[in-house]
Amino acid sequence: MNMRRRVKGVLGVVAVTSAIALTLAGCSRGGDDASGSSAPSPGITDTTVTLGITTPLSGATAGPGTCTVAGITAYFGAKNAAGGVKFGDGKTRKVEIKSLDDGYDPQKAAANYQQLKDSVFAMTAGLGTPTNRAWREAAISDKVPQVLVMTGDPIFSDQKQSPWQLGFVPIYQNEGEAFGKLLASSSAPHKVAILSQNDDYGKGYVEGFMAGIKGASNITVVKELTYEATDTSVDAQLTELASTGADVFFNAMSITPLVISSLNKAQSLGWKPSWFLPSNTSSPGAILQKANDVSVYPGIYSVAFSKAAASPAFANDEDMKTFLSDLKKYANYPDTPEFPHCAWSYMVGATLDQAFQKMTSPTRDDFMKALRSISDYQAPLMLPDTAVDTTKDGSPAVSTVLVQKYNGKGYATVTTWQ
Numbered sequence: 001m002n003m004r005r006r007v008k009g010v011l012g013v014v015a016v017t018s019a020i021a022l023t024l025a026g027c028s029r030g031g032d033d034a035s036g037s038s039a040p041s042p043g044i045t046d047t048t049v050t051l052g053i054t055t056p057l058s059g060a061t062a063g064p065g066t067c068t069v070a071g072i073t074a075y076f077g078a079k080n081a082a083g084g085v086k087f088g089d090g091k092t093r094k095v096e097i098k099s100l101d102d103g104y105d106p107q108k109a110a111a112n113y114q115q116l117k118d119s120v121f122a123m124t125a126g127l128g129t130p131t132n133r134a135w136r137e138a139a140i141s142d143k144v145p146q147v148l149v150m151t152g153d154p155i156f157s158d159q160k161q162s163p164w165q166l167g168f169v170p171i172y173q174n175e176g177e178a179f180g181k182l183l184a185s186s187s188a189p190h191k192v193a194i195l196s197q198n199d200d201y202g203k204g205y206v207e208g209f210m211a212g213i214k215g216a217s218n219i220t221v222v223k224e225l226t227y228e229a230t231d232t233s234v235d236a237q238l239t240e241l242a243s244t245g246a247d248v249f250f251n252a253m254s255i256t257p258l259v260i261s262s263l264n265k266a267q268s269l270g271w272k273p274s275w276f277l278p279s280n281t282s283s284p285g286a287i288l289q290k291a292n293d294v295s296v297y298p299g300i301y302s303v304a305f306s307k308a309a310a311s312p313a314f315a316n317d318e319d320m321k322t323f324l325s326d327l328k329k330y331a332n333y334p335d336t337p338e339f340p341h342c343a344w345s346y347m348v349g350a351t352l353d354q355a356f357q358k359m360t361s362p363t364r365d366d367f368m369k370a371l372r373s374i375s376d377y378q379a380p381l382m383l384p385d386t387a388v389d390t391t392k393d394g395s396p397a398v399s400t401v402l403v404q405k406y407n408g409k410g411y412a413t414v415t416t417w418q
Contacts, residue, residue: 040362043121049085049356050096052120054112054135055127055150057101060255063286064341068125068150069099070331071345072352074323077330079353088359088370095352102126106134117144122367125168125348127341129153129201130229140164145364147371148348148397150280150341153200157396164364166371167396168348169279172204173211174401175303176252179276180212182301182403183248186417189218193246193273195237195262197254198226205252205278222246227258234258235265242271247298249273253281263291274299279340279401284410285310286338295408299418302411303401305386306343309336311410319380347379351388351397383413 043050051072056065076095079085084094098116102109109131113123117138122145126132129151136156139146146165149156152172156165183190194209196202206224213219222244225237234253241249249266253259259281266272275297281287282302288294307314314320323346327333337343354377358370374397377388386400404411405418 038361038363041121041364042118044362046091047093048096049093050098050120052116052123053097053099053125054102054109054131055099056104059103060257061104061127063256064280064339065127067337067339067341068127068345070327070333071342072125072349073097074326074331075346075349078326085353085356087356089361102131104128104131106130110134110138113138117142121364122147124148124352125150125345130199132156136162136165143364145368148351150344152204157394159393164368166390168398169344169396170305170399170401171396172201173208174399175278176205176208177212178303178401178403179301180209182417184213184216184219186218190248191220191222191244191246192248192250193222193241193244194224194250195234195241196226196252198228201254202226202252209250229255234262238262238265239269242266242269247273250276252278254278256281256287259287260291263294267292267296272296275301277302279303283338283340284406288406300406302404304404304411305383305398305401306340306347307381307383308340308410309343310338313410323381343381347381350379351377
């Protein structure tokens with residue numbers, strides 16, 4: 001499907017709901033959380049609640065960024081069609097969504113927040129570590145919830161540092177450590193080459209991986225290099241890493257085109273290690289099947305906590321059927337998603353729904369208390385042995401991941417090195 005048409009379609013849905021939200025937001029400006037009043041906070045009335053999203057809808061990360069809007073739009077579109085969400089204060093409200101494109105640019109993200117903050121109840125679901133960090137301190141100062149955002153940066157789940165924040169996806173350290181532990185369980189010796197993004201994203205993955213292999217006598221890290229998120233090529237790094245002869249490549253990379261080019265470059269160099277790819281850049285349809293024949297690699301590993309829409313294993317799954325139907329009907333997203341962010345965003349919607357049901361007053365303070373009280377919640381599309389738990393300080397809403405290996409069609413969970 002043409003990405004430009006897909007982005008336009010999702011934005012069309014958001015534009016309609018945004019018009020409604022703008023009309024109603026003026027009625028919800030009577031409260032001040034700092035005063036202790038139970039008057040409504042901005043962005044909520046007796047009949048609606050408005051959520052804001054700043055996320056990349058253009059540029060290299062438009063695919064997953066568009067998904068962060070589509071999934072939550074689909075979830076609450078279905079809820080709205082059924083009458084709305086019943087809140088803990090006894091009122092039933094429809095959920096409106098306002099989204100703005102930041103192009104994965106921190107300055108744009110910060111400007112988008114300033115544009116949205118007075119007309120939304122909470123900010124949510126937006127993609128990116130640098131973009132979410134760009135306005136984190138402003139959200140704390142303004143006491144605006146910045147919750148269930150798509151970043152694995154631990155700072156968003158530390159209540160002391162980030163009292164108005166909560167991450168949704170597992171922190172980067174969780175993912176890296178899970179793969180490290182699997183590799184360490186192998187009885188064979190392994191040489192590992194590492195390429196990571198030169199920011200908190202890449203550093204988090206590497207930190208987790210190093211923790212996972214700590215004490216493993218069979219693992220040797222032979223070379224570690226970095227790249228910048230603004231780079232258009234990593235060919236030089238791949239050439240240097242290939243010269244090590246490493247049989248495992250830990251690639252902590254967030255830029256889709258660079259992952260594809262890396263898979264191709266390694267092949268052209270005759271370097272065929274097993275790969276680790278982060279959960280947000282391991283999509284079979286959007287990445288692996290767009291690269292040259294990846295079957296030349298002994299294994300491509302990633303981690304997951306949600307069911308994959310394109311996997312044949314979930315073709316008859318009832319949650320998956322509902323999800324895909326809602327995407328098509330309410331988010332104007334007719335194709336099977338290639339990125340997991342559509343499912344993650346749908347799950348964000350379901351988690352927010354749980355929090356709304358627990359709210360006893362229409363304030364941001366009460367919302368944060370309700371949101372931090374969810375435990376062992378099996379959100380739609382979650383894999384077995386994973387769950388939403390927002391009660392643990394220092395942990396995001398989802399902190400459990402399963403290591404998976406690509407089988408040519410999708411990923412299957414593995415518990416031993418293969």
